[in-house]
Amino acid sequence: MKKIGVISGKGGVGKTSLVASLASIAYKDHDINLIILDCDVDAPNLALILPPKSEEDIVTQDTFTTKKARFLEEKCVNCKQCYDDHFCEFNALNWNESDNIPVIDYLACEGCGACRVLCPEDAFEINPVKSGEIITYETNVGFPLIYGKTKLGSTTSGLLVSEVKQHATDLKEFNDANLIVIDGPPGIGCPVIATVSGLDYIVAITEPTPSGLHDLSRAIEMVNQFNIPFGIVINKADLKSASQKQLNRYIEKAGYEILGRINFDLSIPKAMSYAEPVVDYAPESVASQAINTIYLNLKLILSKL
């Protein structure tokens, strides 16, 4: 079993389009038994290109990875200690002067439980609340897809990512699977760290712009701290940009592996508008050929890991 993730630092550089195509190629490859995850739980989009074979197969499960404090007015003696002594480091405990009671800012509350433990009258309790959903189904091209979707305002992205990854191991297909491919979130923060944790290999996709390069270098810095091997895909590789040189120099100097370059190709947005992976929509296109090469490179690398 190998687990790989596609991340980018910068958003909108082609993570989801690449993952959908890699998945479609892998499904036709008899060596591979695939499970695919979308861990961009803030904006899960992979399901748009890889819809379910049948709507009836969709399984949705609520998750309760978030905890929130609840104030119990009947126990409160209005001592104001919670507010005056700053029980809450997240500024989620405010004071209502007219009613002389604390007010919890639901969105700011992290559910850490400090108020519950510190209040001498036990006037706070901590409860799990719905933080999002995990959706599972068999895609129209054949393999299972699992994705998470946060409940807005639930402050839980990282935990939900871990839950989605855990969920894969509970699937009946898990025992036969030999590859897990994860579509990651943009950025390099908590949900991305949760995504890359425990992976065998990372695909970092970027574009030759100043921000593409800047964000790639930050993503790599993060990945290196976790000692996970990675390779780079350059999307919109033929873009007219002064950053071309800088990007190539950056990669060459560090000796990083390039898995492939995808030149700008309108087949990609077109394929998306038909809700298909580009390798299926336009198999002969420049983009599809590039992605096929990336797939082969990736397969070779994974076989040596």
Place this chain on the structure above:
Amino acid sequence: MLKPKIICVTGGKGGTGKTLVAVNLAIMFKNQGFKVLLIDGDVENPNTFLLLNAKLENKTEVLYFLPKIIEDKCTKCGLCAENCGTHALLHIKNSYPIPISTVCSGCKLCYKICPTNAIEPDLKVIGWTYTASAFNIDLFLGELKPAEARSAVIVNKLMENLEHSIKTEPEKYDIIVLDTAPGAHCDVEALISGADFVIPVTEPTRFGKLDLLRIIELIDLLKKEYKAIVNRSSLLGYKEKFLKELEEKDIEILGDIPLDEEIVSSYCQGIPLMEKSSKFDRNGAGYKSFEIIFENLIKWGDFSK
């Protein structure tokens, strides 16, 4: 005394042009004689300074709490570990508790409840804030240290700095423009919460639409006013259809920005398209579209100098 008006540029999906819009709106306000502060709240991947070719100054560490066990004072009672909401203290019977930095929420409960004061705050650097000036606008920027997870702390620090600036020098700025990370997580939420006007930037694709609807759900949850901008509107001729779809959902827009080589070129050069001293074509499609957007924005927010 007039409080500065705060505009938040966001988008849900990555790579839709949030930073491009935020930077050019800031520049257009400046062109009209407004005193402008731009805040880059995409602390995972701050890119505004690249588009402004700005030199970052005043690097300031953002420190975050981590418990430090003072062994001389610790009685190994385990109370801290028992009460830690995120299980960030590992306690094995008859041994000192071990802090696990990656899961510590920083709630300081352990520090507050230790009966023998054996826990002291150990501050670690999780990122930095910077200031900069370019093209006569000021910039506050936050940067998460790669492999650290708590980006929200840095976003909150930026908002604290903003609050401090407004308190001490209320006349210093007329307009504050906030640029957010992609997604709909707590960092984005904190910035939208602090704004008077919210501008989600989207693109005419299925992904763009899905993520726009999601970020609007968050904006509604936070009870804020919004108007959207459609970037890359000329992509594959989907503009009319897309605008109609938005209209059907009662989503108002400030305008749309077509694909334009000058935008890419300004982006890569680090000179904002709308900068009055720049040499970009005043009749270019991108330039014209930004003028219309700005006109509509002024009407919407009743911004007057």
